[in-house]
Amino acid sequence: MEQRTIWQLDGRPEWFLYCNGTTNGCTGASNAVLVTATPQPIVNITPSGNTTLCSGSSITVSASGASSYQWSNGLQGNSINISQAGTYNVIGISNGCADTSGNLVITVNPSPVVSISASGPVWFCPGNSVTLTATGASSYSWNNGPVTSSQVVSQSGTYYAIGSSNGCSDTSNILSTVVYPAPSASFTFTQSGNGLVNFTNTSTGANSYSWNFGDGCNFYHHLPIPPIHGLWNLCGDIDCNQFRWLQRYRHPKYQC
Numbered sequence: 001m002e003q004r005t006i007w008q009l010d011g012r013p014e015w016f017l018y019c020n021g022t023t024n025g026c027t028g029a030s031n032a033v034l035v036t037a038t039p040q041p042i043v044n045i046t047p048s049g050n051t052t053l054c055s056g057s058s059i060t061v062s063a064s065g066a067s068s069y070q071w072s073n074g075l076q077g078n079s080i081n082i083s084q085a086g087t088y089n090v091i092g093i094s095n096g097c098a099d100t101s102g103n104l105v106i107t108v109n110p111s112p113v114v115s116i117s118a119s120g121p122v123w124f125c126p127g128n129s130v131t132l133t134a135t136g137a138s139s140y141s142w143n144n145g146p147v148t149s150s151q152v153v154s155q156s157g158t159y160y161a162i163g164s165s166n167g168c169s170d171t172s173n174i175l176s177t178v179v180y181p182a183p184s185a186s187f188t189f190t191q192s193g194n195g196l197v198n199f200t201n202t203s204t205g206a207n208s209y210s211w212n213f214g215d216g217c218n219f220y221h222h223l224p225i226p227p228i229h230g231l232w233n234l235c236g237d238i239d240c241n242q243f244r245w246l247q248r249y250r251h252p253k254y255q256c
Contacts (some may be wrong), residue, residue, distance in 0.1 A: 045090055072088050085106055085109070116133070118177075143158075
């Protein structure tokens with residue numbers, strides 16, 4: 001058998017194969033057969049980013065080096081989206097020749113679920129506070145600056161925390177705190193000619209009031225008090241049970 005080699009413009013070799021044979025002293029040659037050598041594809045896969053994912057996220061993986069592709073998870077095409085942990089590769093085919101890529105390992109870490117809670121009521125009076133605590137992650141960053149799992153809040157505001165674990169993060173629920181303004185309790189009085197005393201409530205910032213006349217008769221009212229004798233105190237509160245005794249007065253003519 002004889003062989004002649006020619007080269008195509010793209011560098012691929014072709015061979016003409018034919019056979020010379022002799023029978024009974026006679027020599028003859030067969031028809032020539034053209035054989036073309038096709039190069040083997042070299043298939044690679046490339047991820048679009050970090051191969052360690054957080055649950056709920058995905059990554060695009062692309063293949064190159066062939067004309068068609070069959071992925072190990074059953075999908076076809078030159079690129080796929082992956083959201084599940086596992087080992088992936090692809091078989092690329094060109095002109096009837098195939099190559100298998102290297103393996104790509106995808107890791108998926110669970111995303112934290114972060115929440116914050118308060119140690120008590122989130123509304124309070126001046127000078128008081130509440131502790132806010134974040135849970136569900138290994139590290140935290142609050143929207144107002146602290147980077148600890150808990151903080152003491154004494155101001156009105158809106159608070160939330162971002163928690164991180166294994167490179168994954170989550171944002172907590174929102175809590176709002178309200179600091180009520182302190183009430184100011186006060187009253188005025190005038191003495192009439194008959195020895196009776198008239199009281200007027202001049203308190204501000206309160207929504208309920210309690211008069212104490214020192215004789216066991218407390219009177220709850222926000223309007224001027226009718227004439228009465230005894231020992232008088234006034235307190236005002238604004239939903240936080242804070243009382244401020246401002247003034248005492250005992251009329252010399254009337255004793256309780």
